[in-house]
Amino acid sequence: MSSSIQDIARTVKAEFARMTGSGCSFADARLYDEDSSEYLMLYDGNLEANTARLERGIGVRVLKAGAWGFAATANLAAIPQCFDRALANSVAAAKLLGFPRDMGKGKASKGSYHSPVKDDPFEVPLADKLDFLKRADAALVAPHVAHRITQANFQRRKVFYWNTEGTEVDRWQLNTFGMLMVMAPDKEGRNQRRSHELCGDGCGTRGFEWLADPKCFGANAESIKNELAQLLAAENLPPKRRDVILLPGMGFLQVHETIGHALELDRILGYELSFAGGSHVRPEMIGKLKYGSKKLNARAGIVENSPGTFGFDDEGTPQRDYLLIDKGILVNVLSSRTDLGEANAKAGRTVVTDSGTAARSCAFYRPPIDRMTNINIDPGNDGTLEDIVKATKDGVIVDVPVSWSIGSNREHFHFGCEIAWEVIDGKRTKIFKNATYHGHTLEFWGALDKVGSKETWCLRQVPNCGKGEPNQIMELGHGIPVMRFANVETGEKE
């Protein structure tokens, strides 16, 4: 810890004493000593984004009389005033108090987390990164490709966390994202696209070396160009009910939208109603609700190489790995410490016992809220994609979202996909464009009838999950196998 951080820590601890003396039951502080980001984007070979950014500041929370107050400032000379603001906010909130907020019993944590990285992208010279992207972009050039996008973005955060229970943890987190996309007008003159995002098996390191690994990124250029060429000559997916096979590139968003968000405890308790929405899940359903078929095992997992792995959450709680849905039954939810008592009271029994270590904030100027971590589907035993295709009489394989629209309680959904492969009598036949499917969450997950084995499991990154007020963009991961769902409404009836 540098001397300036030690000075800030001393100031924060003095403020903790002052807040506790003012009647606060809990207080915490998150110092973002460094929050760096870099975004590079080539559009048709032109460097349209060449942006670096640095944020530095502190966010503090105080809990007094069961009410939270939060304040943030970039002025690190004004930390006492920041605590004053948070305290005033807490006092004001206590005037209209519902279920008193309570952190429960806490245990002091000490420790550090460091993302697994070989080559820190912020230490790689810009010219080298651009040279890499230029070569990746050149691989997308083809006569049938009208437009192409090659992009990378990097984040590096050094966060120090302290609370009044004696917790002192720090995180050095690094994220690397990359995307390749090709676009062209189809035979009707309407744009089609095919893309690939940096992904992997959840192991290894997540620095610049990951982006530079051809099998995870650059080598996908050929396949997306080839598939775009086929899309340009393809027909729209004819509407009908059929089986739907989700590749991990599509399945991750299905999980994200209809399991992940639906199981955030703050949504379940109604704290997101005015913006993101609520949930079809109620606290009393935990432990009882049949969320899906027996093939469905979903977890908040710890994956070595993922933006959803962070060591300690933004309440300083060590991240843990636990099941959310066990053989189709809802057994847990995504939570932080603060809402557990309310959930149990509303359920009329104990439905949650420990923090789901899902308290996360996206910046020093945003308070922690219940967020996804790595929301994964455990691999099944139905073999490879080809095994599942062979077992399908009338279906369609879909990949990569183009659009997503979800009901406000996550009870129904509509997805558009970049590409679809028809499957008839166990064989892929042809490619369709403008593929869509829609359904109702519990019915859909209840129709899960094939789950691919470990070799189909893939870690997809989400760099842009939006939630909360004030709004927050969060990074997370989903480890997903190939999944098949029976008898789903697909395509659009004109």
Place this chain on the structure above:
Amino acid sequence: MLESRIRDLLCTARDEAKKQGINAEFSFHREHSSLIRLGNSAIALSTFEDLTRLDISVFDGRKTGDYGLTADIVSLDQLRSALKKAHDNAQAALPKDYEPIFGVVEKTIDDAGGYDPALENLSPEAKGDLCAKVVKTMKPKGNYDFSGSWSSGSTEMYLTTTANSNEAYRKLTDGRLVLVLKEQDKKWELSVEQPGRAAKDFSADAAIREFEAMLPVYEKNPGFRAQLGHQRVMFGPQSISQLMALAIWSGFGGRAWEEKRAFTSENKPGDMLLSDLVTIGDDPTNANVYRMPFDYKGIARKAFPIVEKGVFKALMYDSATAAKYGKKPTGHDVGSGDFVFAPGSGKPGIAAGLATAGDALYIPYLHYIGLPDPARGMFTGSSRFNARQVKGGEFVAPMCSTRVTDTIPNVLSHVIAVSSKSEFFDVSATYGRRTPEAVSVPEYIICDNVRINDVADGF
């Protein structure tokens, strides 16, 4: 104008850059934001953020580089360091195949007309008191819980570049109160929104009146499941703002049009595309919007017709698209527009709209819109708050969550009535920096032949 301490630092940094032959744009943003979140009829969170941001863009021929800071601006050395980083990024950049457009502040602008100190300093106590009045008045009348949020604050934006010594400055306040009433057994949700530029724009009594006007239909009737297929729909302010935004961004953005990704790509200005009841523009002179006077390239913004009586008038070009395609930028390097759906000749008042609609679905909110096929203007989204079945010109039942999947050209070609009364509707998001945005929309429009493709069991 921006406080002199920071302004002097920025102008000095600008002048130093100019002396060194560096072409640089300096954009400064400061916000004082506060927000309370309401959940389960209580204040769940109260926040305050005091943030300053600086963005510097450097142009070196066809090469550009940017550097941004979110940190307190305290010294010239800090600005010099940030400028150097932007300059280094530009020097290392790949040259573009076109000449990028460097920002020139066309004229000095000093606009604080939309600033209300009372709203900037609106205390969490005052917000809590208003919310408490709504909760304490309404809650005893039913098994209701309230949630919501109330964001308010001030925003300052300042722009200067090495092209000249002009400065563009804007300071304004904005606020948005959203209250949601949820019935705990039946699960329906009603919402009341109040946007405001000044502290006086928010009223507990008005919110209570709005809730009470909606409640009888919800209390007395079970949920209505709309039939799938094509229906008459009466849209309200939020859903109209969504349809307008979809039309604008999937139809009238210069880059999407040039690259055949717009639903208008086969058309040209002068073509009749939509109903002659549809007139849409970007109008920073309209009284119902936040009126952004300049864009981030320094262009002084003015009224910009996009669709006039159904006729395609013009495309919006940001500076990068304009430079790439040899067009003139239209003042659309903006974080937020001032979009206006012009009022029509329909009688004012929801009751008059219902009478015109006869039998219809009333969908005032469209939730979570997706664009499965943007090149056709295809969108999908579902009803949410305040949606009701309309029969014989009256509300008769609350509607279960209903999905609309259609194309913008189809929906906006089948408009049969547009209210003559406009509403100020706040569409600001608080992702990243505070960026106030409002639209002016009719209180209702009625459209025939709107495709309903799914209905849920609940609300």
